[in-house]
Amino acid sequence: MGCCGEEEVDDIFKQLIPHNQSETQAESMADNGSYEVVLSPINSNFHALICKDILRSIFELLPSSDLARAACVCKVWNLVASDREIMTSSFKSLWKLKRVVGNPSSGNFWRDNSIGKFAISHRLVRGDSVTSLAVKYSVQVTDIKRLNNMMSEHGIYSRERLLIPVCNPEILLNGTCYIEIDAHAKRVVAVIYLDGEPDPEGNHNCLLDKAASGSSRGKRRVLESMKRSMRVDDGTVEYYWSITNGNPRAAFSEFSEDLRWEHQSGLL
Numbered sequence: 285m286g287c288c289g290e291e292e293v294d295d296i297f298k299q300l301i302p303h304n305q306s307e308t309q310a311e312s313m314a315d316n317g318s319y320e321v322v323l324s325p326i327n328s329n330f331h332a333l334i335c336k337d338i339l340r341s342i343f344e345l346l347p348s349s350d351l352a353r354a355a356c357v358c359k360v361w362n363l364v365a366s367d368r369e370i371m372t373s374s375f376k377s378l379w380k381l382k383r384v385v386g387n388p389s390s391g392n393f394w395r396d397n398s399i400g401k402f403a404i405s406h407r408l409v410r411g412d413s414v415t416s417l418a419v420k421y422s423v424q425v426t427d428i429k430r431l432n433n434m435m436s437e438h439g440i441y442s443r444e445r446l447l448i449p450v451c452n453p454e455i456l457l458n459g460t461c462y463i464e465i466d467a468h469a470k471r472v473v474a475v476i477y478l479d480g481e482p483d484p485e486g487n488h489n490c491l492l493d494k495a496a497s498g499s500s501r502g503k504r505r506v507l508e509s510m511k512r513s514m515r516v517d518d519g520t521v522e523y524y525w526s527i528t529n530g531n532p533r534a535a536f537s538e539f540s541e542d543l544r545w546e547h548q549s550g551l552l
Contacts, residue, residue, distance in 0.1 A: 334360050336360070336363075336364055339360070339361060339364040340364055340367070340370065343364055344373060344374075346374065347377070348371075348374045348375060348394065349397055351374050352365075366391050368387065371391060371394035371395070375394045379402075379456045381458070381459055381460070381461055382460060383459075383461075384461055385460065385461070385463065386462055386464060387463060390472075393472055399450055400449070401472070401473065401474050402449075402450040402461065402473070402475075402476060403447035403448060403449060403450060403474070403475055403476070404421065404447070404449075404450060404475075404477075405445055405448075406421075406445055406446050406447075406448050407444065407445050407479070408440065408443060408444060408446060412440065412446075413440065414428050414437045414440060414446075417446060421448045423448060427449045428447075428448060428449065431447050431448075431469055432446055432447055432466075432468050433470060447466060447468075447469055447475070455476060455478075459476055460477075460481075461474040461475060461476055462475045462476075462477070462482060503530070507522070507525060510524075510525070510536070513536070514536070524536075524539050
């Protein structure tokens with residue numbers, strides 16, 4: 285046992301070795317660190333494989349790619365592998381980040397191993413152009429336009445910042461990234477601020493936690509409007525909203541069809 289009641293790695297793996305294996309073989313594998321047998325419910329101690337404490341100790345050592353594979357094994361493994369603390373730790377370890385701020389709406393963000401999710405936030409000043417920024421950061425003009433959803437360079441004049449693609453992972457070393465949803469890029473981005481932290485007074489970016497609350501307020505406004513138009517109660521409008529996956533036009537269509545059927549059936 286390790287300090288504070290935590291099990292050592294060798295102790296954890298010993299619990300996974302099949303009971304029908306000899307003690308000599310088990311000790312030899314533990315001493316050499318050579319666990320060549322593939323662990324599965326068939327050839328190992330299945331009860332150890334569904335113990336959340338043991339799984340957590342193992343998953344904390346896995347890279348993001350293996351963690352993603354582990355999440356597909358069964359519900360218990362998925363539950364442990366989807367723990368935000370484990371996913372964040374694996375994400376920081378992969379890119380050697382010091383800190384991650386924000387929480388994406390989907391766990392798939394953590395499991396994406398591409399550097400394309402990262403971007404540098406550049407505050408625009410007089411004289412900046414897409415071409416000059418491409419030269420400054422050693423990236424392609426087309427990559428900047430693609431990331432920021434710009435059809436032409438004239439789009440730069442209506443913005444406070446541009447996102448610059450990250451090509452060199454060394455920029456991320458011991459850095460802090462902010463998980464944001466950019467209004468122009470219309471996607472979740474891990475943003476790096478080379479000149480410090482994001483401006484709390486700025487309105488050009490939005491952490492996902494704030495975006496989620498804004499989305500919730502928008503949904504309430506739509507539901508209130510639908511309720512007045514349909515002349516129904518909260519439960520009814522929520523029902524039509526849910527069966528149409530949040531599509532107001534489809535919700536009105538379904539509601540009209542149901543009303544038509546009730547009239548034809550003589551229920552109204």
